[in-house]
Each structure stands twice: as structure tokens, then as C-alpha cells.
Amino acid sequence: MTMNGRDLFGYLWLVPAAFPIFLFLIYPIFYNAVLAFQGFPKNFLLAFEDPVFQISLRNSLLFALTGATLTLGLALLIAIIVTSRESSFGMWAIILTLLVWVTPEIVTAITWSWMLHSKFGIVNWVLIWAGLLERGIPWLGHPQYAPILIVFLITWRLLPFLTLLFVCGILSIPAEYLEAAKVDGLKFRYIVRYILIPALRYPIIIAYILVFVWFMNDTAMIMATTGGGPFHLTETVATLIYKTGFNYFKFEVAAAMSFTQFLILLVICILFLHAFRKYWWVVRR
């Protein structure tokens, strides 16, 4: 296929959009790779020999896997419940919960750190008042609770956005399908299984990848609540990259960590899309 002048002119219109993408996405990735591969494989060895990096890699994958699954499941459940009622209450509830999404993450993180504090926190106060605890628990400083709470907090933050996404997906299903199912006397669980889920499969795949990546890359919530502690049990690769680069001044090692995370995410995304390729064919048809 040859390109004529008209085609070239058309591609020229892409330049204003392509330029910032190149500048802020392609170039940093390239530069990061240059930094990471300086004196190869020294930086990668230093990264992988660091026990904290190993812990953070495990945490990142664990948080992303459990968190993304949990967020997706809950969002889908809430979206189905909300749209199955005739009342507009559910929609208003969704809009209100979007406040969580629009509030800056750092603000919500700091608020949670106060709410969960052992001495000042309202959570402990309520639990003590209800007779469930004798004294406050340092939730975010405790090795048992801190990792669970981190997954909970990020899930809590992402949930409204994802729920809204699924609500929109459900509302876009032609009403005739649902009416026909009702006329045929199909039970609700079959409506969900045979109509809603198949109709939402494309948004579900995209949402899962998005949430997975969000969990892997989240830094603000962790830094402002646990700081990666206690004992690095809430440390993720993303927080460690930040600290290694800007706090410990080891830019090349941070770049190697960053490149590793980039590769992991790339492979996971490709595998995921490959596993669900039949749905893509449906979309393309």
C-alpha cells in the first residue's frame, strides 16, 4: 500500500497529539530503560538482591490480584443491585459515592490514617464504645492488619468509578432482552449469568486490567497511611521505586525496578488479553 499526499496530510494532523505522547510517555520509558541498562546487569542484580524488593514484588502482585478481583466483584454486584430496582435512589447513591473518587487520593489517605489511629481514630473509638475492643488497635502499624487495610482502602477508592462503569454498561443493554427474559419467566440469577455478564464482558476485561494496573502503581494511599510499613508488609514496587530514586538517590536501581514492573505489567496485560481473545473477536465483529 502506498501513501499518497492526502494520506500524509491526514497523518500530519496526528502530530499535535503524538508529540506529547512521545514526550511524556515514549521518551520517559526509553530514558528509564537507558538508565536501567547502564552497566547491565548490575542494576538489576542490585534490585533483585534487595530483600525489600522481593517482598514488594510479592506484595504488588498479591495486592493487585486480590484487590482487582475484589473491586471488580463488588462493583459488579453493586451495579446489578442498583440497576435492578426501579427507584432512582441507587443512582443517587452512586453519584454520591463518586465523591470518594473525585476527592484527591492523598486527602482520603490522610483522613483514613487519622480514622484508623489507635488513640484518635473514630474506628477504634466506636469499637471500644461497642464493647468489641478493650483498647485501640494500631491498625495501620500492625503487621496482621496493615496489608489487609491497604487492599481495602484502595478497593474502597476505586469502587465507585468501577460501579458507575458497570451501571452504564448494564443500562446500555437493549431493554428488549431483559423484557423478553422477564416474559419468559427467567430467574434473576439466569438473567445475570446469560444476559448481564456476557453483555458486560468487554468492560469487565478492560476494567480488570485497569484496576490491576492501578493497584500495582498506587503510591499515594500507601505512602500517606503506612509508608510501606510495618516491616515492608505494605511496601509495593511502586513505593519502593519512589523511595529508591528520590530518597536513597539510587536512580539506576530505581530505573531497573521500574523497568521490571513495566515488563511484568506488559506481560500480564498481554496474557490477559490473549486469554480472553474470543471476546475481542466478538467486539471486532
Add this chain to the structure above:
Amino acid sequence: MNKSGITKLQAILIIVVVVIAAAGGIAYYFLTQQKPVEVVEIVYWEFGGIGSEHIYMPWLCEQFNKEHPNIKVKWEHKSWMEKRDILISSFITGTAPDIVSQDTGSLGDFVEMGYYVPLDTFPDWEKVKAIFVPEVIETVKYKDHYWGVPTYFDGAPFLAINVDAFKKAGLVDAEGNILIPTTWEELIEYAKKAQEANPGMYGFLFPVPTYNDMVMFEAIVYQNGGRWLDPETGKPVVDDPAWKSVAQLYHDLVHVYKVSPEGVIDTDYYKCIMAFLQGKAAMALGLTWFRCIESEMNITTPFKWVSTLFPINTGKTYPRGKYPTVSMIMDPTTTFYIISASKHREEAWEFIKWIALNGYIDRYGPDAPTGVPILGRAPATYGQWKNQKWRELEPYLTKLYEEGKLFQGAQGIPTFRGIIELLEKHLPDAVKAVILEYKTADEAFRDLQRAAEKIVGAE
């Protein structure tokens, strides 16, 4: 005059007017084409700071600019939390300012990376140096050069005491003044008594989880005769008894004496101070800037409180370290540095020198000329120590200063390549492991020693 004469006169007048106008025009052209006074713009980034300082610093720039028509200093405020990120990024991208003010904790790192200019190479450095208390100006010394000009210092470890709670517990002398704990044994005893006499109040509160909290821990260790690195060999010595004793004290305060809650592991310095100012603890560990938080948060504390140096370890109950004791470690967190990328180093120095030699650092405090007092900043210059308002606010610190005890062996905050990583990544693990009884102090600090050897050895 006939008609032709008038015509000639008119012609002459016109020619004269044209010539004058042309001459005027040419003169005007050349006059206006003369080079105007060249104004050099100096960009100054202030990292962090409190509200009153954000009034004082631009005011200083304004005063300087008025007196120096050929230099214009432009003040910009930058986030404290992102100070390293911003500075490094700006340096790499060629957008660094001429002057920054920030702490001395990462002085070693920035000097090694070639970001700062040594200030002792500029004229009048000795005059500037002479206004400072020697121990304070030594905090900006690294590898035989002085790199900054401080405005005050934050010192650690300090103890805040709730005077009302102490009085209620009967912790007063014959004259009715509260008893100040000077040893660890007294700290424990007074904390117990204060806790008993004041229901709902902890005897002593200390912070643990963050970098700043570990600086306080490190300060107690230094006070207790410990060091990160052996001064002779430069090798890490964090398995020294000084380190283990402080961790053991933290543990015992929670589990043995029960004057501190287990919740210290999620209580950072800010929450610790807030708890103290809300009357939830009779004593609290902190830095010199308790009053910064109080003034910044506009808190009217409903009780009287004072601050003093943290008590020392006598060695009777807990072993001490082998190195000389220090009264405190200091970090002047608003220290002026000139950035090596600056094209106007001389002018930048002119600004810093002007501030120092015109009494503007001496007036950096409760009596700031803007009328907005700067509170909670410990004096760095002799002039600041003479300030009456400061002396009234901090009688115990003033007394210690006059007795020569405040700066006895005082040092700058330890700075070497890798210290931030140790303070942020490894020390909290060791301390928390001891407090939560996951490890003994011996085990925790043996692990820390291994980590320190690896990090310092790699640098």
C-alpha cells in the same frame, strides 16, 4: 521687512526648527538606546516552612530588592515533602533555581552529586560565620567546606512536659516549680506518677513509624553514646549497646512500665504532638518545633507546657554506648544553599550575606520585623539567643544555653551516603520488631548492623 525678507525668515525658522527637532530626535534616540541598568534575577526556592516564614521570606526579598536595584530576588515556595524530587528534576532539566533553603540531612548526598557551591570561598564568609553559635554553623560543614547559611535549627531529642499534669501529680519542688526529669530513671518514675494522677493520660508518648520519628530515635542514641559509623574506621556500629538500650527503653515504656501505648507504632511525630497538645500525654518526645505545630494549627493549648532536653541515660539500668555523649543533634531545616548550576553565584551570595549581616537572621523568631512571630524555631545566632520574647517562651532551654549545657557536644544531624535508606528502610523495622516483641534488641540490631554494612560498604 518686505515680502521676500519674511519668506527668508520663515525659511530660516523652519530650517532651525527642523534642525532642532532632528537633533532632539537623534539625541533622544541615542539616549534611549543607552543600555538600561542590567537587572540580574535570582530565583530562590524555599522548601517547606510555616505560615509566618512564608510572610518573612518574601518580605526579606522585597527589602533586598529595594536596596539592590541591579538584583531582583524572586521567592518561590516549594513542597517540603517533594523537595528532593523537585530539586533533582530541576537540576537534570536545567531549571534549577539560584538559591534554595532546605535541611542539612541530605547535605552529604547533594554535595556528592555536585549540586551545591561551598560558601566559604566567597568574600566575607568569616564575618557571616561569626554571627552563629559555633555548633550550629558546624552543621553545614561537610568535607572541610561550609555549604550553607542556617536561619535557625531543629534540635532533637527534646521533651515536652505538661506543667499542669506534673503539678497534679505532685511533681514539684519546694518552690512550686515542676521537677524536670534529667535521667531515664526519672523519666520513667515521673511518667508513672503523672499517669496515675491524670486518668486518661499516658505518662509518656513517643513517635515511631516515619523518618522524622527515627531521627528522634537516632538523636537519643547519639545522646546515649552511640554512633552510626565509627569515627576512626568509618564502619557501621549499630550493634553497639547505645542503640539496643534505646530500643529496649521504648519496649519497656510500653510493656514493662506501661506508661506508653502500643499504638506508638502508628503514631508519627505529628500525631504525637497533637496528642500531647490535646492533653493526652503528660510528656512527649519531639524536636524543638513543638510550638511550630501549635502556632501553625492555631491551637490554644488549655494548659501550660514547657520543653527541655531529653533526659540522659546514667548507665545504671540500661547500658550506654562507648562514644562521647552529645546534648542533641541539630538540623537547620531552612538553610540557604547556592546551587552550582546558578549563573549568578555572586549575586546569590550577596543576598544571603545581606540577610546574615543586616540582622535579619537575628530577628528570625518571635520578634520578626513583619509583626508575625515565627515560633518554634531554635536560635542559631548569638543575636537570636538575646531575644527577650524567645527567652520568655523557652525559659528551660535558655537556662541550659546560659549554663553551657545545651550545645555541649551538640552535633549536626548525621549525614553520609546511605543514611536516608538506613533511617527510612531499616531502622523502623528494628525498632518496631523490638516494641512488638518479634525480636529481641540484640537480634533486631544485629540485623540492622548487617544491613548497614551492606549499604555503607556499597557506597
